Amino acid sequence: MEPDAIHLSRREALIKLLRVAGAGAGAAGLGVWLSQHSWRPEPTLALAAKRGHTIPADLAFPEMAVITGDDPAELARQAVEALGGIRRFIARGDVVLVKPNIGWDRTPEQAANTNPDVVAEIVRQCSNAGAKRVIVTDVSCNDPRRCFQRSGIAEAAQRVGAEVRLPDPAMFKEVDLQGEILRAWPVLDLFLNVDKIINIPIAKHHSLTGTTLGMKNWYGMLGGPRHQLHQKIHESLVDLADFVRPTLTIIDCYRILIRNGPTGGNLQDVLLKKTLVAGTDPVALDAYVAKAYWNLEASSLPYLKMAVNRGLGTYEFEKVRTRIKTL
Amino acid sequence: MRFPKPTKLRTFSQIFFFLLFLFLLLRTEFRGSLTASTSEIRLPYPVSLFFRFDPLVAISNALSSHGLYRGLLWSLVVLIPTMFLGRFFCGWICPLGSAHHFFSSFKSERKRGKQLIDSNRYKRWQTTKYYLLIASLVATVLGSGIIGWLDPFSLLVRSVGLSILPATDYSLRAALGVLEHSRYASVQTVGSILHFILGALLLGFKQPYFRSGIWLGLIFVFLIVLNFRITRFWCRAICPLGALLGLVSRWSVLGLVKNPEHCNDCNRCLLRCQGGDDPIGGVSWHQPECHLCMNCVDECPEHGLRFQFFPAQKTVGTSLQRRKVLTGLAAGVAVVPLMRSTPGFATERYERLLRPPGALDEEYFLSRCIRCGECMKVCPNNALHPAFSEAGIEGLWTPVLVPRIGYCETSCVLCSQACPTGAIWEITAKEKGWSADVGPADKPVRLGTAFYDRGRCLPWAMATDCIVCEEWCPTSPKAIYLRPAELIDAAGNAKEVKQPYLDPSRCVGCGACEYACPVQDRPAVYVTSVGESRSRTNQILLNRRKG
Numbered sequence: 001m002e003p004d005a006i007h008l009s010r011r012e013a014l015i016k017l018l019r020v021a022g023a024g025a026g027a028a029g030l031g032v033w034l035s036q037h038s039w040r041p042e043p044t045l046a047l048a049a050k051r052g053h054t055i056p057a058d059l060a061f062p063e064m065a066v067i068t069g070d071d072p073a074e075l076a077r078q079a080v081e082a083l084g085g086i087r088r089f090i091a092r093g094d095v096v097l098v099k100p101n102i103g104w105d106r107t108p109e110q111a112a113n114t115n116p117d118v119v120a121e122i123v124r125q126c127s128n129a130g131a132k133r134v135i136v137t138d139v140s141c142n143d144p145r146r147c148f149q150r151s152g153i154a155e156a157a158q159r160v161g162a163e164v165r166l167p168d169p170a171m172f173k174e175v176d177l178q179g180e181i182l183r184a185w186p187v188l189d190l191f192l193n194v195d196k197i198i199n200i201p202i203a204k205h206h207s208l209t210g211t212t213l214g215m216k217n218w219y220g221m222l223g224g225p226r227h228q229l230h231q232k233i234h235e236s237l238v239d240l241a242d243f244v245r246p247t248l249t250i251i252d253c254y255r256i257l258i259r260n261g262p263t264g265g266n267l268q269d270v271l272l273k274k275t276l277v278a279g280t281d282p283v284a285l286d287a288y289v290a291k292a293y294w295n296l297e298a299s300s301l302p303y304l305k306m307a308v309n310r311g312l313g314t315y316e317f318e319k320v321r322t323r324i325k326t327l
Numbered sequence: 328m329r330f331p332k333p334t335k336l337r338t339f340s341q342i343f344f345f346l347l348f349l350f351l352l353l354r355t356e357f358r359g360s361l362t363a364s365t366s367e368i369r370l371p372y373p374v375s376l377f378f379r380f381d382p383l384v385a386i387s388n389a390l391s392s393h394g395l396y397r398g399l400l401w402s403l404v405v406l407i408p409t410m411f412l413g414r415f416f417c418g419w420i421c422p423l424g425s426a427h428h429f430f431s432s433f434k435s436e437r438k439r440g441k442q443l444i445d446s447n448r449y450k451r452w453q454t455t456k457y458y459l460l461i462a463s464l465v466a467t468v469l470g471s472g473i474i475g476w477l478d479p480f481s482l483l484v485r486s487v488g489l490s491i492l493p494a495t496d497y498s499l500r501a502a503l504g505v506l507e508h509s510r511y512a513s514v515q516t517v518g519s520i521l522h523f524i525l526g527a528l529l530l531g532f533k534q535p536y537f538r539s540g541i542w543l544g545l546i547f548v549f550l551i552v553l554n555f556r557i558t559r560f561w562c563r564a565i566c567p568l569g570a571l572l573g574l575v576s577r578w579s580v581l582g583l584v585k586n587p588e589h590c591n592d593c594n595r596c597l598l599r600c601q602g603g604d605d606p607i608g609g610v611s612w613h614q615p616e617c618h619l620c621m622n623c624v625d626e627c628p629e630h631g632l633r634f635q636f637f638p639a640q641k642t643v644g645t646s647l648q649r650r651k652v653l654t655g656l657a658a659g660v661a662v663v664p665l666m667r668s669t670p671g672f673a674t675e676r677y678e679r680l681l682r683p684p685g686a687l688d689e690e691y692f693l694s695r696c697i698r699c700g701e702c703m704k705v706c707p708n709n710a711l712h713p714a715f716s717e718a719g720i721e722g723l724w725t726p727v728l729v730p731r732i733g734y735c736e737t738s739c740v741l742c743s744q745a746c747p748t749g750a751i752w753e754i755t756a757k758e759k760g761w762s763a764d765v766g767p768a769d770k771p772v773r774l775g776t777a778f779y780d781r782g783r784c785l786p787w788a789m790a791t792d793c794i795v796c797e798e799w800c801p802t803s804p805k806a807i808y809l810r811p812a813e814l815i816d817a818a819g820n821a822k823e824v825k826q827p828y829l830d831p832s833r834c835v836g837c838g839a840c841e842y843a844c845p846v847q848d849r850p851a852v853y854v855t856s857v858g859e860s861r862s863r864t865n866q867i868l869l870n871r872r873k874g
Contacts, residue, residue: 105736105762143707145358145532146368146736148359148361149363154359154361155361159362164361166359170504206798207794207798208798225845225847227844230795263800263801265801269803
């Protein structure tokens with residue numbers, strides 16, 4: 001007998017065969033199963049997350065309030081009061097998102113970002129009205145750490161209890177904006193599941209549209225190649241405003257940037273107007289501020305007309321119930 | 328109370344300084360604050376602390392600048408005790424040394440038993456580091472800071488900060504992403520909690536990327552892996568700081584005393600010897616190679632070894648061969664002119680060589696920059712990257728601004744705060760003069776000048792509205808201005824668009840326009856270095872109008 005020969009019993013041989021057969025069948029099964037699951041990769045479907053945040057119209061209250069005075073916080077208080085008080089807008093338990101303009105690495109005096117005192121006052125009012133969470137966020141253009149800090153907004157808002165959230169690349173979700181030209185687009189997820197949205201832009205000069213006001217502020221919820229939106233800026237503005245439909249808009253005209261917007265930088269570009277324009281009709285607000293501070297007629301801002309056609313409001317601000325008050 | 332064993336103390340010291348180093352490196356980042364007010368932003372920690380205590384950096388700075396940049400005087404705190412005690416710094420403090428120490432403690436196929444003992448005997452090639460030190464110091468005298476390629480802290484910050492940490496960031500974020508996008512709410516919660524903890528400890532504000540990062544990482548891994556063959560190969564053979572400390576420890580009064588009666592040639596003192604300095608009986612102790620790790624004292628079963636002040640025993644100093652010293656000198660003398668024999672340095676500078684704000688003129692910059700990567704690590708926009716060929720061979724791993732990846736933030740001067748050598752001279756946001764918090768500066772720091780590629784620019788080439796570059800331009804008045812133009816679009820319709828132009832007298836070269844340009848791959852507006860304020864020659868305009 002050969003020393004290396006192995007004695008293989010029938011039983012062992014059978015087990016060996018079964019093992020091989022099992023492995024073969026497994027491989028074949030897995031292969032067939034996988035071959036049925038091969039398809040060309042498609043990007044994930046955009047979320048249908050559109051929801052309005054408006055409140056019902058109430059004839060008892062004005063639709064627009066123009067308040068002028070020295071203290072920005074007091075102006076914010078009076079503006080909300082004139083429109084019917086914060087409880088008209090915020091219900092107990094609401095999750096509220098406050099969207100200031102925190103786009104640029106500038107200080108409040110340079111008027112490139114919303115006045116921090118106004119933001120803080122609105123946050124405080126929302127909390128007093130019983131809001132469950134008040135989130136303050138923006139997708140800045142410059143480095144968000146610098147923008148949030150140097151604008152003074154992060155400090156002012158968190159001091160009164162807001163949840164200040166810096167945008168993070170992982171926080172964007174692909175959303176179907178259901179617009180006429182804007183469809184799938186990455187949106188900061190904080191904007192998607194809130195009950196109320198309060199828009200607090202600052203009025204600034206802008207070379208393409210003449211001025212950047214309330215509706216332009218919605219660029220600040222987008223990620224992705226948002227610089228391409230300028231190619232069809234009017235259509236984009238309306239699509240975004242239609243997507244958001246905010247509860248309340250407060251245009252900060254305490255300091256306005258009249259030249260070299262939207263970044264500014266030079267204090268000589270800033271005018272002190274000490275005014276807040278607040279209201280529930282974002283179109284009328286933009287039309288009013290454009291006329292009041294830039295002397296721009298609605299006809300020179302095509303997006304206003306498009307917004308009217310989309311049912312977002314009216315640009316005939318003269319016909320809107322308005323409360324004008326100087327403190 | 329019994330005094331703890333010196334080796335225990337040493338391990339404690341090594342861990343402490345390594346963690347301190349890691350902490351400072353992780354904090355070499357502006358993390359933003361929700362509570363700070365609007366004032367000027369500074370880094371809360373002295374992030375380049377280790378460089379200030381690095382005598383090699385101090386000496387190279389003194390040789391190249393004939394002065395000593397802020398804080399570098401602290402290096403005497405290391406240098407002078409070394410003269411008395413020897414290379415305690417290598418064994419007790421140096422974080423790179425500690426990393427090598429840690430990885431050397433693993434045995435390998437080629438490094439165990441008798442081989443391990445043999446590999447820990449003094450070798451002639453350990454003197455290589457002295458010749459490298461001589462060559463690089465000579466190069467420094469001749470105006471090239473290439474010593475930073477080999478300086479241990481430069482190496483460590485560059486490798487870990489620009490490659491290992493970004494890779495860690497990437498993998499942690501990938502893992503967290505899986506958890507946070509899980510189908511199950513409980514897993515998502517775990518993911519968010521982990522994200523919060525890791526965010527506070529380890530993760531940067533956002534995922535950083537660095538050009539050439541892979542090579543920096545591979546070099547580092549290679550140096551670490553060498554320890555599996557030869558204990559602390561880097562420290563024994565290459566480290567120029569170790570060499571410098573070895574040289575100055577020549578007159579050290581602390582020494583190893585070997586008691587020959589106690590030695591029975593068991594070789595155990597060689598088992599864990601870090602420096603390869605022959606603590607074994609029968610041969611002379613190589614004082615400049617010893618890291619004072621104390622392992623030999625610990626290991627000797629007969630208690631025949633101890634460290635003592637004013638030892639009455641012969642030791643061997645650094646025995647350099649005259650011929651090799653001369654070779655080192657000659658190499659140092661030759662390398663700088665050779666690197667500069669290409670036109671890049673003097674006459675044909677690469678046009679995209681944008682240096683950080685505050686950087687000195689190229690000649691001074693190259694002599695002071697130690698290629699450590701602190702500026703790149705701290706840049707909030709991930710705009711600074713280690714140069715590969717942009718600045719010539721000599722400028723390998725010096726910082727270069729890549730606006731497509733990140734522009735220079737208007738009021739930010741963090742790179743100038745982090746720079747340990749003054750290659751980027753410390754400036755304030757006011758001196759930078761881009762953000763007019765305090766009224767317009769009349770002489771802003773300029774990094775270069777923007778130019779348009781009209782063939783790719785939407786309003787110029789495609790009759791399409793854009794103006795994003797003008798929107799982002801941070802100067803006031805803006806360097807980018809618009810003029811309306813009547814164009815006929817592809818369908819034959821008349822159309823008015825605003826076309827951008829650039830005023831070079833206002834442009835500061837920050838690169839925001841290039842960064843923001845919606846033409847994704849190759850932008851229609853780009854910055855080149857011409858007009859950079861640090862250079863007197865690299866200019867366009869005869870009289871650059873004051874801001």
